Amino acid sequence: MTLRYLIEKEFRQIRRHSFLPRLLFIFPCMIMLVLPWAATLEIKDLRIAVIDNDRSPSSERLVHRIEASPYFKLTELPATYPKGIEAIEKGRADIVMEIPRGFEKEQIQGRTASILIAANSVDGTKGALGSSYLQQILMPQQGTASIRYRFNPHLDYKMFMVPALMTMILVMICGFLPALNIVSEKETGTIEQMNVSPVSRITFTLGKLLPYWMIGFLVLNLCIGLAALVYHITPQGNLCTIYLAALVFILVVSGLGLVISNYSSTMQQAMFVMWFCMLIFILMSGLFTPIGSMPEWAQTLTYLNPLRYFMEIMRMVYLKGSSFADIISQLLTLSGFATTLYCWAIYSYKKQA
Incomplete structure (x- = not known):
């Protein structure tokens, strides 16, 4: 009691x-x-500036793929690499991607074209994950493995x-x-x-x-x-x-x-x-x-x-x-x-x- x-x-x-x-x-x-x-550790709406030096249908398709991703938001299309870096320095972009000249030609000939990625790494996690997401989009679609995520x-x-x-x-x-x-x-x-x-x-x-x-x-x-x-x-x-x-x-x-x-x-x-x-x-x-x-x-x-x-x-x-x-x-x-x-x-x- x-x-x-x-x-x-x-x-x-x-x-x-x-x-x-x-x-x-x-x-x-x-x-x-x-x-x-x-x-949350999820990174979404990363601001990206794309420098398209090739101006080809292949490079345009690549830019559209990046725009369609929920992880990226295309904010600028600078003409040169220094202008892209300036966008990062002024806080208008988190990542700069430069597509080289001859990008489509290299693909037609079966060679791998090199693409430059520059990421703002003041926040190391954001820079690393953003670069990783971008690399997955850039990977060739042929021959990719089937991935299944268990439990989540x-x-x-x-x-x-x-x-x-x-x-x-x-x-x-x-x-x-x-x-x-x-x-x-x-x-x-x-x-x-x-x-x-x-x-x-x-x-x-x-x-x-x-x-x-x-x-x-x-x-x-x-x-x-x-x-x-x-x-x-x-x-x-x-x-x-x-x-x-x-x-x-x-x-x-x-x-x-x-x-x-x-x-x-x-x-x-x-x-x-x-x-x-x-x-x-x-x-x-x-x-x-x-x-x-x-x-x-x-x-x-x-x-x-x-x-x-x-x-x-x-x-x-x-x-x-x-x-x-x-x-x-x-x-x-x-x-x-x-x-x-x-x-x-x-x-x-x-x-x-």
Whole structure:
């Protein structure tokens, strides 16, 4: 009965808060509706300037192929190479392509014509991807291999991002908000009253965590619904697999939040530690950069990051249709994190008599 009253007390406090109830639902909606469009590595509408020195039907067809591509936008047709470079320097073009004289003649005679590509590499990723896209258009069409893309046939980057963003939302709602709630009670002194009451540590802690766990699952369903409604992204695997993995992951982030709250005396201190942890976790989770592309020392550190394992689970279930048997290693690792963090939280929590 005591636990029930504590849970009711937490829900009343959340409801009475002027901003928190709106934050709990506006924040996930903003993450799901804005970040998949902004946090993308897809490069489109690259401005290209083409210098056509050949002026032949073949060169015109090539220019039309480039114009038809969704990755490029023809902005200029400079007469000379220096004028094309000037367009890059003045920000009117991202790439300059120069078609040499005799381009059509070389093709008729069966030889490969050389085409010059100059890319603005201030943004290295944009320059490299733009040049790569352009080279694929320039490749001869005869004898090309048939390519099939597994799990994401349309190469939609949002398919990769949306399941992972749900991880960030659960960390904030089920990990950091309960920790901030506990620290705020430290600052106001109300936790001292709980410490001298007959309420046990476990009951008090569950009373703080369970409301946010319930809200976390509610928000997770909201995110799954938004992914299906807005992006037409639905899990290929069983939804129960996601719920099971989310339950284990919530235990992990809640344990982390308890550890942070035990060592924090003020809200400012707790928020600083949480921001530091969140920044490291996000950068080392594979959210934006594939883990395989990181240096070896960074790849080793990612094994200590619980976000990595839950993101892998979400992407596996959403894209590959993985079952419980496929994610068992990630679940066992997350269970190990949860056990370690809760043992640490129990050890570091000192209830004053």
